[in-house]
């Protein structure tokens with residue numbers, strides 16, 4: 001059943017690359033040491049493996065190894081960055097700026113911060129999913145301490161102009177945090193050049209295991225962060241707890257592979273996406289969301305006019321695609337990203353996100369094109 005389903009939901013999660021799994025396995029069995037055990041070789045081996053991973057990850061994103069703190073994933077890294085920075089720097093001000101199209105990990109954390117007395121401005125986006133940079137500068141006040149803008153949007157793939165944003169935040173002495181979860185592994189990135197102070201990302205979106213992620217904290221700007229967990233000295237006390245050594249080893253290997261394969265993969269994704277978009281553009285009523293924006297090359301978000309959203313997803317049962325964001329897929333509600341871009345609810349509900357990955361073939365993309373073409377004609381016929 002599952003093998004007949006074509007997986008085109010790589011933005012939700014990715015399979016672990018076999019090369020990643022291979023290097024992880026010994027760390028579950030013979031190399032099971034605790035990276036904090038400094039009195040014997042079991043501990044030393046584990047610590048060495050963690051150090052190596054930190055270097056592999058830092059190499060991919062233009063960071064230094066000591067700028068990385070391991071967490072359980074991007075959600076935890078985002079919480080640590082946003083809550084940790086705001087709680088440690090209350091005396092500087094109580095205002096934050098973010099964007100309506102952020103991932104729930106950012107939006108829900110912001111909601112918690114509102115309960116703690118912080119005030120948040122949620123900048124709107126235009127029809128192509130972009131913020132207007134003048135609006136960012138206009139809403140900065142004496143109270144503003146942090147801005148948070150995702151690098152690439154998980155639903156539409158739209159990329160925020162982080163370099164332009166950081167020029168503004170720096171000018172005003174504001175810390176810039178970015179949720180880079182969808183950009184790592186899909187764009188050639190250098191956090192230092194982008195000018196971000198804090199960045200969160202995750203292994204399971206880049207062919208590593210689930211349950212491990214990292215927070216980048218710039219050593220140049222050194223934003224102070226209050227830990228959210230207490231109980232040990234690991235990760236310079238910023239994130240205590242026994243390190244997930246197998247997961248971290250896999251995360252490192254995943255980054256090493258990307259460093260050598262990203263260029264080839266992104267060209268391939270761009271070609272596949274061009275094929276898909278060219279074919280579907282001809283289909284009546286198909287709208288490609290964010291098409292006018294800079295986007296990560298693996299993601300296509302399309303809306304189909306005059307079609308029931310629920311029926312659409314059910315009819316595409318041979319395709320593992322997503323409608324809106326997977327994290328809210330138990331409740332059928334229009335995607336907050338698409339409605340923020342000005343799509344009416346019905347159109348947002350009849351939208352599909354296709355996200356390709358390392359193992360996506362041209363044949364699979366052709367099958368997806370065929371399935372969508374067919375579904376649009378049959379569903380339209382049956383809809384009065």
Ligand SMILES: *Cc1c(COP(=O)(O)O)cnc(C)c1O
Nearest residue numbers: 073074075103105154181182202
């Ligand atoms: C997947 C994702 C997250 C959450 O990452 P986890 O590691 O699953 O916690 C956050 N932000 C974006 C943009 C994502 O795509």
